[in-house]
Amino acid sequence: MPTGPVIKGKLSRDDILMRAGMIVIALYLIVTLVMPLSVMFSKSLSTYRFDLSAFEFQVSDEAGTFDGTVLTGLELNEATGAYKPRDLNTNADGRLGVTGFFPDFSFRSPVEYQIRSIAEDGRYLVGSTLHTGSDWQQLDSNTFRRVSLRPTKSRGISNFVEYFSTPALSNSIKNSLWIAAVSTVITVGLAFWFAYALNRSCMRFKGAFRLIAMMPILVPSLLPGIALVYLFGNQGMLKELLFGASIYGPIGIIIGSVFFTFPHAFIIISTALAISDARLYEAATSLRASRWRTFWTVTIPAARYGLISAAFVVFNLVITDFGLPKVIGGQFNVLAVDIYKQVIGQQNFEMGAVVSVVLVIPAILAFAIDRMVQSKQVSSLSARSVPFQPKPDKKMDRIFLTYCTFVGIFIVGILAVCQFAALVKFWPYDLSLSLKNYQFNRMDGGGWEAYYNSIKLGLLTAVVGTAVVFFGAYLVEKSKGFKTGRAIFQGFAMLPMAIPGMVLGLAYIFFFNNPDNPLNVIYGTMVILVVSTVTHFYTVSHLTAVTALKQMDGEFESVAASLKQPTMKLFARVTVPVCLPAILDISIYLFVNAMTTVSAVVFLYSTDTALASIAVLNMDDAGDIAPAAAMGMMIFYTNAFARIVHLIASKGILGRTQAWRTR
Amino acid sequence: MPEATTGDAYLKIENLWKAFGEFLALSDVSLDIEEGEFVCFLGPSGCGKTTLLRAIAGLDLQTKGSVHQAGKDVSNLPPFERDFGIVFQSYALFPNLTIEKNIAFGLENAGRTKPEIAARVTELLDLVGLEEQRKKYPAQLSGGQQQRIALARAIATNPGLLLLDEPLSALDAKVRVHLRHEIKELQRKLRVTTVMVTHDQEEALSMADRIVVINNGRVEQIGTPTEIYRHPSTLFVAGFIGDMNKFDGIVDGPEGITCGQMRLQCEQHAVPKGNRAVMAVRPEDVVPHGGDHDASGASGQVETQGNTLNVEVTEMEFLGSYWRCRLASASLGTGELIANFSMNAVRRLDLSEGKRMMVELPKSRVMVFDAAGV
16 A cells, blocks of 8 residues: 555534534543542542641640640650550541540640641641641640541552451451352242243243233332341241241342342343244254253253353342342341441441442453353354244143242232232231321321332433433444544443442442532432433443344445435434334333332432432331332332333334334 | 546546555555446455445545546545435335335435425336335335335435445346346436446346456456456456356467467467466357267377367256356366357257267467466
8 A cells, every 4th residue: 555644534514413422422421420430439549547747736734834845646646545556547527536645634624735737738626617737726625625636638548458357348248249149049040940931831821921020120129128028027927937047137138139130030031042943952853862951952052141141130230239138138238238338327438439349340240241141142143043932741831830830929929018018007916908008298208209209200211311322322333433432432331230329329429419510519409310320221221222223224324425314314214213112112111220229329319309219218217117118019000000101102103103114 | 625627537536545454455446437337346245346336435435545526526525425326235225214205315405395306206216117106115115126216216316426236136036137127227318327336247247338347455357348258357357257267378479378288379468488377268169069079989089270179078067048068178188178068069969978079269269367367
């Protein structure tokens, strides 16, 4: 090739428009995701320590004359041993009293004290007034009582050192991993056979079972916890079944996790089993392979990516879940709850950030492996495969029906218990039915207002989120050139899935609750709830949109350009109508998740924007378990209703706008 | 922008290069296309012909080099600012719009009134003969009909240049032959300059005014279908278009080559004497000689004169309108000669497998190519 400049294409108006749009949405993701996370990360490295050498003290004689020696805090502490080195580590709000340096201190004594700072960042409080600088503050002993030192900030890993040297905290890592691993094995096992029965047998009621399997998606993850309390709690109906073991702890968390992760595993495994190739089974039969051998050599290998993917999704869901262990975890600490305890309970934001960083690591790992596995699954699909048609087999079909019935009873049972609990007047003493538990306005937690807020959040998230996600996906899929920009955008779009909700919520506190941030105005409003929910559930929505867009002919944009028609006209006239099914799927996904999510928003709601799912949490916390169950079931019915509306709307819209699909 | 009018050609492509990383998809491609001409880019898949088409459209810009259309430098313009209509292999019809709305898509926002658009759509539907289908959706039409709609949509705005990217390869053989003819008719009627990309030599030979044969990102030959077929300028073109017998040989003069023990006379060529070269002759150019089989059967000794040689028929394959025969000749070396004989010739000479016969390779049909060019 000759040397000389490479031809630089002139950008058309459309190219510029699309790039600008992509940059806007990328900026949205930077502001709502990357920046908060980086602030949180830097927070986890911020350490606060009382620097005793930064302060000097002097004591007067009883006449009030200062002629004694001037001593630094460090020297005083060495002399008196008032504080151990550990005591000097603190957080941003730390305060250290100084009277301990003077063993014979008495606030009635006429002796006076003076204090000054000799380092630039040495700050101390007298009462609530902050002082710095090397001018002596002369104080009588009664005032000196109210002096407290403030810590100096520096960067380092001492928060992490402290975390890992505090067994009460670092034990949670083990607990979380253990809970997640056990729940994963059980859920994937149950879901596999359930999906197998639905895809590979001729048993009856498949449609009903499919519906039942999806029900847990419609409720907050903490709802099974409430049902388990009613079933196996201290006054539980079936308490004896546990033989004295307590439901408050790992047992409860695992059972509840199996419940709420079941549909996720079921969908993935069911998809994997559905694409299996009948020709392989015919080959196996013609080679006279036994059923057992066929299962291990054909079925399992074909579904292995589905199984692995399901395992990592479940693992991720369990390890990052906050609602369930909060309700039923008892004294059993897990990472997600630790974040909540550190932040809400102890106001130790730095330690909350440390736990968040620790939690992100397994979550990102699970996510990355899942993505790798899923990209492989796509490539194993062949267009020439023949779909497998199960043949009736009376005995097997009956076994599968029995099995699915048990799983179905488990799922429906949990929800039925909640509904029952919500309607009973006073468990277990007065079992007459009433609606008094629905008088939410009499309880803490936000009342009916919270419920309406949730619906508002759901609708706003569905509308705004779908618009942002679909448009963003379109821009990144269909714009030309600009490779680096698009790759970065894809990365941002995948990130939210790896970030646990608790971590995102905490990051939002750090980022948006900073008075210096001009976006501070959205803190405590509905806006931040919508933003956090859209961002939290961005990835799955994005992938749905991308999948739909990839099925569109790649040359539509070229045709439009050759016809001198703006890309946005093509987008409105062709792309959106053709992708409408996917768009509706995204919006219902966002709505349902906005209704049920607890983790990200638990740090972000204010009294004006309390949410139904948070109300469940708070009412449960306050001991109003029955109303909590009632509210949880309200969420269930709302989501079920939304699903039905979505179904009818889809059918209606598809009937009218998708006439072209039928030949 | 420099208003560079370079020559008279409607489309002028000069020294085009396209690199994908290290890989050169186009190397120094230059060609001129006259106004109203139908030009085919022909080559094996991956040779760069589609890349060249997309560079002309501005869909994927070339790395270096220039493209002038109607005297205007369009080298770096986006597709939006160029003047062309395009039909893709997939047709890319908008699935949710009816046929008429698909065609009208490009007619909107260009200052036309609604009745004008409707009239133009009707005119185009008439042109492609699909007037009754106007309210249907693309999925309700056959592949051939979809293809014609795509064509109608591409020419709706009267573009100066029509680009066709393998427009027929998604269709089955019968429809393809029929549409070939139809597209060519339409192009003649509209006199629109047309560039078509294809890997199907029959398509190119039957439709194009001129063919550009491309291989490995380079232009191998530009010429009319008969020139390309009769006088391929490289061994690649000779082998790629039509069937060709090839034999290794050594050049022994400006009009001669020796293959095995045979010295063959041929048209004048430029390969220096003594060089290794390839002798090529098309199966249909092998002339069967009557009467000789009796002699060969009797004595096994026949005087070879000129380009005539003694062969044995080893295999005969009936292909409907002619026979394809495999002929073995000791004197030509190891290779086997393939010849297409008409039904008449086979009947007249009473050919069958195992028979010996005489064939002639006419001097004017024997081609010689430099072996280094393989």
